[in-house]
Amino acid sequence: MDSKLTSTKPVLPVGRVNTIMKSSSDVEIVSKESSVIMSKAAELFIRSLTQEGYSETNQGRKLDYKHLSNVVHSDEKYNFLRDILPKKITVLEFKKIMAKKEAAERGSDGEDSSSEEESSSEESNSSKSSDDSQKH
Structure with missing residues (x-):
């Protein structure tokens, strides 16, 4: 397994994730631990989506919008993204x-x-x- 997959330090900036989480009107305080966990979860989500999109390229060299859109529209778990990534x-x-x-x-x-x-x-x-x- 890749050592980057198992690393505990998130790649996404925790401060930015913290700011996004605080932007919700329902959230008053965000702990550092929850920001780190959400950063890592977002990173894993992005990795999963891009890997599925890459499989749509038929092992091509370039991941395009259409590949991600195809994944979003073919898998029910991505329903919440259909308005954001409409079919081209x-x-x-x-x-x-x-x-x-x-x-x-x-x-x-x-x-x-x-x-x-x-x-x-x-x-x-x-x-x-x-x-x-x-x-x-």
Whole structure:
């Protein structure tokens, strides 16, 4: 096993982790021990995510955004990261998605307007019939 994996000293700056932890409104005091543990936990989390991302590269030389995004979207344990690392799509794919969305909105607007027209025509018909009955 790699000696870096078993070292107790975290690689991430403990002071920075301490500041991040204190930035939460729920936290008043952060002990030094908890900051060290959280630094080490964050380091292990980052290592795990990057190793899984590297396996997506098919033993390539370069770890890209798309590899990490694929890991996040394929493994349920990373659900909390899906908004932060969305799947990368092309401009053409984006345009197709937006066109479908606009078509769906137009379709739902057409249904709403036709039902509104129907209800307004029913109201006008009923008011005409009541007017006619009052005249007679």
